[in-house]
Structures are given as structure tokens and as C-alpha cells.
Amino acid sequence: MIPAGTGCPRPLTGGAEVDATHDPKLTSFVASANGHPDFPIQNLPLGIFSTASGKPHGGVAIGDMILDVPAIATLLPAEARAAAEAMGAESLNAVFALGPAPRRALRAGLSALLTAASAKAEQLRPHLHAASACTLHLPARIGDYTDFYAGIHHATNAGTLFRPDNPLLPNYKYVPVGYHGRASSVRVSGSEVRRPKGQRKLPEETAPTFGPCRNLDYEMELGIWIGSGNALGEPVPIAAAGEAIAGYGLLNDWSARDIQGWEAQPLGPFLAKNFHTSISPWVITPEALAPFRIAQPPRPEGDPRPLDYLWDEADQARGALDLAVEVLLETPKGGPFRLSLSNTSFLYWTPAQMVAHHTVGGCNLAPGDLLGSGTISSPTEDGYGALLEITRAGRKPVTLPNGEERRFLEDGDTVIFRARAARDGAVPIGFGECRGRIRPAT
Amino acid sequence: MIPAGTGCPRPLTGGAEVDATHDPKLTSFVASANGHPDFPIQNLPLGIFSTASGKPHGGVAIGDMILDVPAIATLLPAEARAAAEAMGAESLNAVFALGPAPRRALRAGLSALLTAASAKAEQLRPHLHAASACTLHLPARIGDYTDFYAGIHHATNAGTLFRPDNPLLPNYKYVPVGYHGRASSVRVSGSEVRRPKGQRKLPEETAPTFGPCRNLDYEMELGIWIGSGNALGEPVPIAAAGEAIAGYGLLNDWSARDIQGWEAQPLGPFLAKNFHTSISPWVITPEALAPFRIAQPPRPEGDPRPLDYLWDEADQARGALDLAVEVLLETPKGGPFRLSLSNTSFLYWTPAQMVAHHTVGGCNLAPGDLLGSGTISSPTEDGYGALLEITRAGRKPVTLPNGEERRFLEDGDTVIFRARAARDGAVPIGFGECRGRIRPAT
Numbered sequence: 001m002i003p004a005g006t007g008c009p010r011p012l013t014g015g016a017e018v019d020a021t022h023d024p025k026l027t028s029f030v031a032s033a034n035g036h037p038d039f040p041i042q043n044l045p046l047g048i049f050s051t052a053s054g055k056p057h058g059g060v061a062i063g064d065m066i067l068d069v070p071a072i073a074t075l076l077p078a079e080a081r082a083a084a085e086a087m088g089a090e091s092l093n094a095v096f097a098l099g100p101a102p103r104r105a106l107r108a109g110l111s112a113l114l115t116a117a118s119a120k121a122e123q124l125r126p127h128l129h130a131a132s133a134c135t136l137h138l139p140a141r142i143g144d145y146t147d148f149y150a151g152i153h154h155a156t157n158a159g160t161l162f163r164p165d166n167p168l169l170p171n172y173k174y175v176p177v178g179y180h181g182r183a184s185s186v187r188v189s190g191s192e193v194r195r196p197k198g199q200r201k202l203p204e205e206t207a208p209t210f211g212p213c214r215n216l217d218y219e220m221e222l223g224i225w226i227g228s229g230n231a232l233g234e235p236v237p238i239a240a241a242g243e244a245i246a247g248y249g250l251l252n253d254w255s256a257r258d259i260q261g262w263e264a265q266p267l268g269p270f271l272a273k274n275f276h277t278s279i280s281p282w283v284i285t286p287e288a289l290a291p292f293r294i295a296q297p298p299r300p301e302g303d304p305r306p307l308d309y310l311w312d313e314a315d316q317a318r319g320a321l322d323l324a325v326e327v328l329l330e331t332p333k334g335g336p337f338r339l340s341l342s343n344t345s346f347l348y349w350t351p352a353q354m355v356a357h358h359t360v361g362g363c364n365l366a367p368g369d370l371l372g373s374g375t376i377s378s379p380t381e382d383g384y385g386a387l388l389e390i391t392r393a394g395r396k397p398v399t400l401p402n403g404e405e406r407r408f409l410e411d412g413d414t415v416i417f418r419a420r421a422a423r424d425g426a427v428p429i430g431f432g433e434c435r436g437r438i439r440p441a442t
Numbered sequence: 443m444i445p446a447g448t449g450c451p452r453p454l455t456g457g458a459e460v461d462a463t464h465d466p467k468l469t470s471f472v473a474s475a476n477g478h479p480d481f482p483i484q485n486l487p488l489g490i491f492s493t494a495s496g497k498p499h500g501g502v503a504i505g506d507m508i509l510d511v512p513a514i515a516t517l518l519p520a521e522a523r524a525a526a527e528a529m530g531a532e533s534l535n536a537v538f539a540l541g542p543a544p545r546r547a548l549r550a551g552l553s554a555l556l557t558a559a560s561a562k563a564e565q566l567r568p569h570l571h572a573a574s575a576c577t578l579h580l581p582a583r584i585g586d587y588t589d590f591y592a593g594i595h596h597a598t599n600a601g602t603l604f605r606p607d608n609p610l611l612p613n614y615k616y617v618p619v620g621y622h623g624r625a626s627s628v629r630v631s632g633s634e635v636r637r638p639k640g641q642r643k644l645p646e647e648t649a650p651t652f653g654p655c656r657n658l659d660y661e662m663e664l665g666i667w668i669g670s671g672n673a674l675g676e677p678v679p680i681a682a683a684g685e686a687i688a689g690y691g692l693l694n695d696w697s698a699r700d701i702q703g704w705e706a707q708p709l710g711p712f713l714a715k716n717f718h719t720s721i722s723p724w725v726i727t728p729e730a731l732a733p734f735r736i737a738q739p740p741r742p743e744g745d746p747r748p749l750d751y752l753w754d755e756a757d758q759a760r761g762a763l764d765l766a767v768e769v770l771l772e773t774p775k776g777g778p779f780r781l782s783l784s785n786t787s788f789l790y791w792t793p794a795q796m797v798a799h800h801t802v803g804g805c806n807l808a809p810g811d812l813l814g815s816g817t818i819s820s821p822t823e824d825g826y827g828a829l830l831e832i833t834r835a836g837r838k839p840v841t842l843p844n845g846e847e848r849r850f851l852e853d854g855d856t857v858i859f860r861a862r863a864a865r866d867g868a869v870p871i872g873f874g875e876c877r878g879r880i881r882p883a884t
Contacts (some may be wrong), residue, residue, distance in 0.1 A: 143585075144626050149709060159708075169707050174650050175641055179709040180622035180716070184586050184806050185674055194675040196803030199617055199749065208616050210749045213803075232627055232718070233636040233884070259803070265611050266601075267591060267621040268710025274622070274805040276674070307641065307652050361638035361655075361701070363716040364626050442675070 017290040021111040024427045028114045029121045030128065033063030037420070038282075038430030041114055044107055045282035045432075046092055046247065048137040051129055056137045058087025058095065059129075061282055061432070062114055066134055068127040069106075072113070075120050080109035091141045092225075092283060096246040097367035099228040100286070103246070107287050136281035138188045139249070140225065140368035145186055145277065146358060147221075147253060147372040148178040152348040154219075154375035157389040173303050176310070176349040176357040178371075181253075182274035186370065189280045189434040193254055195411060195441040196275040200258035208262055212441035215257035215394060216409040220327050220385035220417055222344050222373035223251035223279050224351050232364040238312040241352035242319060244365070247283035248351075250325070250417040250434035251372045254278065257388055257408065279370065280417070280434035288429060292421035293318040296350055309360050310353045319350035323431075325376055325419045327385065332412040334402035339390065342376050342383035344419075411440040459732040463553040466869045470556045471563045472570065474505030479862070480724075480872030481505055483556055486549055487724035487874075488534055488689065490579040493571055498579045500529025500537065501571075503724055503874070504556055508576055510569040511548075514555070517562050522551035533583045534667075534725060538688040539809035541670040542728070545688070549729050578723035580630045581691070582667065582810035587628055587719065588800060589663075589695060589814040590620040594790040596661075596817035599831040615745050618752070618791040618799040620813075623695075624716035628812065631722045631876040635696055637853065637883040638717035642700035650704055654883035657699035657836060658851040662769050662827035662859055664786050664815035665693035665721050666793050674806040680754040683794035684761060686807070689725035690793075692767070692859040692876035693814045696720065699830055699850065721812065722859070722876035730871060734863035735760040738792050751802050752795045761792035765873075767818055767861045769827065774854040776844035781832065784818050784825035786861075853882040 020026075021042065027034045028041040039045065039061040049066050050056040059066040070088035073081050083106035086094035095103065113120050149155055152172070159167030171177065195216055201208035227246035230236045236244050253273060260272030296316045305311070312319070323344040328336035349357075354371055375385040384390045387408055390398050394407035409415065414437040422428035462468075463484065469476045470483040481487065481503040491508050492498040501508040512530035515523050525548035528536040537545065555562050591597055594614070601609030613619065637658055643650035669688035672678050678686050695715060702714030738758050747753070754761070765786040770778035791799075796813055817827040826832045829850050832840050836849035851857065856879040864870035 144624060147709075171641075171643075171650075171704055171707065175705050177705065177709055178712050180624055180712065182586060182622055182805060183625070184808055184811075185804075187674070194804050197677075198803045199613075201613075207746065208613075208749070210751055232629070235639075256803070262613055263617050263619065264708075264710075265613065266706075266710070267589075267619055268706075268708070270620050270622065271799070271803040271805065275803040304649065307650070309652060357713070361640045361698070361713040361717040362627075362636050363624060363713065366626055369626075 017287070021107055021287070022291050022426060024425065027116045028062060029116050029118055030062045030065050030114060032065065036063045038432050039063055040427050040429060041111060042427045043284065043288045043429040044110055045284045045288065046095065047282045048091060048139050049134045050137065051134055056090045058089070058092060060110055061131065064131050065128045066131050067124065068129065071127040072124055075113060075123060076109040080105040091368065092139045093141055093368040096140060096225060096227045100243050103285060104287055107285065136188060138186065138279070139281060139283050142183040142186050142368055142370045143366045145181040145183040145370045146178050147181045147374070148176055148354050149374040150176060150347045150349040150354065151374040151376045151385060153346060153377040153379050154385055154389065157377060157384065161393050174307065176354050178354065178358065179268045181277065181372065185274055186277045186279055189278055189436065191278065191436065192439045193276045193436045194439050196256050196259065196271065197441050198256060198259040198271050199262055201262040202258065213256035213259055216438065217255045217257050217387045218327070218409065218415045219253035219255055219375040220325055220342070221251040221253050221375055223249035224354065224371040224373065225249065225283055226365045226369040226371070227367060229366045229369070230359055230364055233362040235359040235362060236355055238310060238315060238352060238356040241355035242286070242315060244355050245286055245351055247285045248289065249283060250280040250419055250431050252278040252415060252417060252434055252436055253372055257393070278434055278436045280432055282432045284431055289321060289421060291426040292322045292423060294320050294322045294345060296320045297345070306353070310356055312352065315350055315352045319352050320345050320347070322423065323419045323421050325417065328416040329400065330414040330416065331400065331404055333404060335400065336416055337400050340383050340385060342378040342385055344376055346376060346378055347373055409438050411438050413438050459729070463549055463729070464733050464868060466867065469558045470504060471558050471560055472505045472507050472556060474507065478505045480874050482869050482871060483553060484869040485726065485730045485871040486552055487726045487730065488537065489724045490533060490581050491576045492579065493576055498532045500531070500534060502552055503573065506573050507570045508573050509566065510571065513569040514566055517555060517565060518551040521547040533810065534581045535583055535810040538582060538667060538669045542685050545727060546729055549727065578630060580628065580721070581723060581725050584625040584628050584810055584812045585808045587623040587625040587812045588620050589623045589816070590618055590796050591816040592618060592789045592791040592796065593816040593818045593827060595788060595819040595821050596827055596831065599819060599826065603835050616749065618796050620796065620800065621710045623719065623814070627716055628719045628721055631720055631878065633720065633878065634881045635718045635878045636881050638698050638701065638713065639883050640698060640701040640713050641704055643704040644700065655698035655701055658880065659697045659699050659829045660769070660851065660857045661695035661697055661817040662767055662784070663693040663695050663817055665691035666796065666813040666815065667691065667725055668807045668811040668813070669809060671808045671811070672801055672806055675804040677801040677804060678797055680752060680757060680794060680798040683797035684728070684757060686797050687728055687793055689727045690731065691725060692722040692861055692873050694720040694857060694859060694876055694878055695814055699835070720876055720878045722874055724874045726873055731763060731863060733868040734764045734865060736762050736764045736787060738762045739787065748795070752798055754794065757792055757794045761794050762787050762789070764865065765861045765863050767859065770858040771842065772856040772858065773842065773846055775846060777842065778858055779842045782825050782827060784820040784827055786818055788818060788820055789815055851880050853880050855880050
């Protein structure tokens, strides 16, 4: 279990959008939800699931169970039915496209139906499935996937390895740096990850060779799902950018460091990243996270103020997230062992700033598009979000509690991400897991 | 009109896949096709069109007309019907997904129906629409868009501006360098292009400012449409990579140079490119281009041999394309004026090498995915594929025939790309146009 707010040095601020669905006294007639580390009734994340007999469609996680949402749509109040019916599709794109109001109505309706005091418990029971007997799928058809670089400690650590005297480039504190990733190879948590082959050249080698990646790594990121989107040529203003987000997940930006080091100049990473990206199956809504919004920390003395299109008082006041994020490694010989514990509050830019920046030149985002935050490292070694940083690019192996060493990932290793939000007066919620196991190259 | 084979210093080789559909004596009962610079009966490109009354679906260009393909499916031989029926959809993804054999059968069937000797001319006439009265649409739903950098003269020219002593980075001659682009903002030729706003910083400025792009540019590229695709983790071998391509178009990788110069380190271009990409509406099939395949030129003395996964004798023998590519500029005061004339044979990597490289680490391509070749510049100034190169990043303005000067694109300018394939013994074919007009920033 991740301790509450670990690694976050910042004050909590009031959550204006906290409502009856967050009431800490609320419990569910689904017994496993009460005290559940991830999915108490205060969370209600959305996902796409299938049972052994049915085809994939939308559900909500409640404790160890999944409620079939479209199956109980008629039990919901009228204002929640559009979203419940949209969840009958094989992806959440349609419910994302509806925007915040129908999603909030769905949350309120589901919360009322699932409480311990629910008058409809018996009608719901046939539509509650044991999560362990279900398959979870990619939550949305991802039109485009963009990866940001907002983890300033990661950017500094990675930069130091290549430019010891000048780790952060001059644009870093002005531009929410990002690049386009590959949408087709994003897979849901649990899908195995094939070690890629490619051109690798170490600095001491004179020419590249072809073969399996020797420096395979993970990157711990926050995934950000786009909701209603925008038309080409119509930027999303920063004040509206938070409302454009449909939810959050945990994203593993698997990285082939030796391929990356050789290929990535001058146009950025390509094959080093596009062989696989993992995303957790449950979409944690902005509503569920309302109690865990915090102020974006004041920038260190001397850092520039963001340009106006990135500046919004309300976003500064509560646009950051207080989520403890944890990386664990399970090897064929033991574990899982914790590799790091960090916090999303270390990101230099808020999710709303990423959306505003992405669209400011006119680029159109669509429902189901996915953003990665960039690797979330803390300022201290126990919170580094990639092996590149932990092992100094492999030069300083990490010793696991069972005595094994790792410079980078080995075949058979499983990387597990978890996230947890907690604060005084709120019931803690979690994200579930994002996990992937490394298969050998073919 | 573009002269045949302009700028191509390389010998033509035999085209093994030349068949009766390429017969230079073949003419069509559609009179405008005979001698048409782009769409004689030897071309038969695929596209998505709509008439004033109908919804978008597939057609083939023949002279100044468009044949409604699904409407005449029953007139085709049985082996061509699957492709003709797939063209009833609003995009070509389904016909792309069928792969080469159904596409070839469709070509053969359409060629026979459209000849001057056709017994079915009267049955076809009601399904021939004047292209001037139709709307052309994006040919496919683009899942992912990737931009390569295979124009070695462009890479050298661009590199020289930033690194005069070291223009080509060490990986260039080993790696078909590419990066992921934005699929959502690809638009069909003719869509107006809004000048983007963004962060711009010139080298002599101390901090960035926000405003409209001041150095707006085009990049002339070959577009490559993916056909049947591959599964995640299953690379397309180089010998099969040519067959994975469904067709070609002309692509304008609009570029905001001042935004690019500031944002693009260390992860590559982002907002500088994602505001708009233009693609020509007609998909020129590999079959239509069979007579214009040429040998990839021998690499200059001292260049490394490509690694094995990029090396295929047949691809080397006829995997390159001999297409003259032309850029024209029309200003509010005059033109169109030719800015450059180059040839696709100057690309350092073949389209098959791009596909093999893209998938070698396991990345999955899907039907309708789009690749850009990179900017196609010739070794000489009259064939530079971007204003960046022609004007030395704006330092040396180009004077147009009417006396106007341009450093970069101005509002109201229209950029037009054309391409033409010609060789002795073959009827020349063209690509039609890729055009876009610049609208002022909002």
C-alpha cells in the first residue's frame, strides 16, 4: 500500500467540486468496495470489459466487482441515461465525446444506486460481475497519442546524462515540450511486451549493429484521456482545458534506450518507443479526483512566468494532482519489489496547460486521444521514474531485495505501476494497476 | 507541364509488372482521358468523391471525369467485385485492407470497361461524373501518420543551416530517420491552411513571444498509403514491404519554422507541424507506377551498405520511383510560378525500406496509415523542396517573375504541388494537385 501523499511537499487546497459522491461516510452494498484500496464507492472509474460470453462494453469498477452500466441504464435518472447508453459501445469514445455534464450525472446516478442504502441493490446484483472473471480492454479507440515531457526532474536527470553542464534546454521552462507518439501500439495493461529489435550503437562502437534491444526500460507516466475535443483551427483556451479532459490512467512509455540513443537526432524518438505503450484499463474521472486537486507549486525563483495562453488562476490554484505513483518490479525469481515512489505534483506543467499548449496552434484533439505526462520523477533517487535515472544509464546497477541486480529490464521481468490519492477527510482512491511483462525478442 | 524525368540522373530499368493495362496504344471512350496530363486510362487512381446529392464513396479518375466504382461493380468480372464493393465505403481503408491482388483485379477490370473498344460504354456513362462538379475527400481514415526524412539533399541543406560543419548526423546513412506526425490534422488538398500561432524565439531574442508564425513554409513530400498492414510484434520483411503499400500521393508537410526552431529540442517537431498537413486526393496505385520504377542509385563511395533488414536485391533493382515533382506558388498578385522541380529518385531510402524500418521493432501499421517521405530536394538550387532551403532560412529572398519577393509564405499565398511520371514507351501519368492556401491567423 502506498502511503498517502508520499513525496508531495505541497499544501492541499480546497476542492470546490467535492460533492455528496465524495462523502467519506458513504459505503456500498458491494461489500468489497468498502475499504477497497482502489475502487471504493467514491471512485467509480469507467472501463471496457467483457465476460466469458459477451462482447466488450462499458462498466464501472466497484470493489472487486464490475457493474455492467448499459444493462442498468433504465434504473438511472433520466439525465444519466445518455452516458449509460453510450457505454454500450465497445469503447468509451462515445461517452468521452459527451463531455463533463453527462459524465457527472452518470457518476451521481451510479453513486446513489450503489450505496449501502440503495433500494435497487437486488436489481443491480445480476449485473455485477466478479472482476477476476472478466477481461479488461483498451478503454478507447485512440486516434492520436501524444507524449509530453513535463517531469522536470526526469528531464534534468536524462539531460544530465547527455549534457552534464546544461541538462535542461533553454525552451524547457517556456514550452510544455511534447512529441507525437504511436497510437496503434498502445495496449491495455497486462498485454505482454515483446523486446524490440533494432539498430543499436553504443558511443564506443564505430557502426550500428542490428539485434534485440539491450537497454530496455520503462517510464512511469500519467495518462490523460481527451473528452470532447476541439475543431481544427480552434484552440482550447487554458480556462476550458481542464473540462476537455475525460479522465486519467497510468501509462508506461516503454523505451529502448540503445535504439533511442542512436536514432533520435534530429527528429526525436521513433522505434525506441513505438513497439508498445501500456495504459491502465480504468479511467479515473476528473470528478473522482476532485478532492485530490492541489495548487500548482510556485515556480522556483528565477523561472519565467508561463506565457499568457498557459496561465489561468483557477488552474494554478487547483489544476495539479496529488497522486502517489509507485513502480514495482517482479522478476522470475522474486518480488514485486518497489523501485520508486513519486508524486504527480512534481510535474512542471498541469494537464490543462498540456491541452492548451497542444491546441494553441490549431491542432485538433478528438475524444479518446491520449496524452502522456512525461516521466514522473521526484527530486530524490527513491522517486526516479525510469531505470535510466536509477542506474545512471546502466552504469550503477540497482540491487533488488533478493540480491538480484538490474541495469535495465530482463526477459521475464514484470513492471507494475500503481497510483493512489489520499488526503485528510477523503476516502483514498487508487488507479488499479498498469503492468507488462517482457517477452524475449523473436 | 513538367518535362519527363526531369532531374533524374539515373538509368531506367525494366518494369516486370508492366501489363496490358499499361499498353501505350490503349485509349478510352472517355475522350478527355486521351492525352490527359494526369489521368489517362493507364493511371486509374482511386479516391473518395461526392456529387452534390450523394454521400462520399469511392471512385476512379479518368480524364476529366470520375467513375462511380461501386455503382458499376456488377459490370466487373467476379475477381474485381470485392474491391469495387469495398469502395462503397466513405474511405478507402477497406479496399486498402484487401491488399494487392483484389486491387490489381479491379484495375484490370476497370481498364477493360473504360477502353475505347468497351462494349459497356453506354452502361458506364450514367456513372461518370464531371470531376469539376464533384467534391474530393480525404482518401482514408488515417490511423497514424509518420513523417520520414529520406530527402538527403534536404537533410543536408537543413542541417547546414544549423551545423555548417556537420550537416548530416552520424545516423543518417544507417537509419531511415522518421518521427510520428499528427493524423487528426491531415486534410485533403484544397483545404485552407490557417497560419498557426505559437511560441517563437529568434536566436537573437532573449525570451520567446507568442503570436502568429512569421516563418511559414511548405515541404514537398511523397505520401505513401499503407495497404494491408501488420500485427503488433510482426515486422514486415523488406522483401514484402513493397506489397504493403496501397498507393502514393503528394504531401505538404506545412512547417512553422520559427516555432520549430524553438520547440523541437530534444524531442522533435510538434506544434510546428501539427496545425495542418495536406495530401492530394487521388491515390496513385503501385500498379499504375510499375513502368516508372527504377533502380535505387548506387550509394556514393564511402557510404555504408544498409543493414540486412533494409537490403533486398529486388527493391534495389526497382524499388525507387522516377517522378518529377514540382512546386508552384500563386500569390494574390500573380502566378502560379514554379519554385522548384525535383525528382523522387533523390530519396536516399526506398518506400519499401521505410516500411521495413518502421515495423522492424514490432510497430504495427494499419490500412490507411500514411507515411511522408521527407522533403524531396534535388542537389541543385532549382530543385529545393522548401523555402527554408531556397531562401537560406529567409536570409536570401526569392524574387518571383512578377517582381514580388518571398522569404516565407504570406497570407493569401497558395502552394501547389504536382508530380508526373514519364518514360520512353509509356504513356505519362500524373498525380493531380496538392494545393493549399494560407489564411491569416485568427
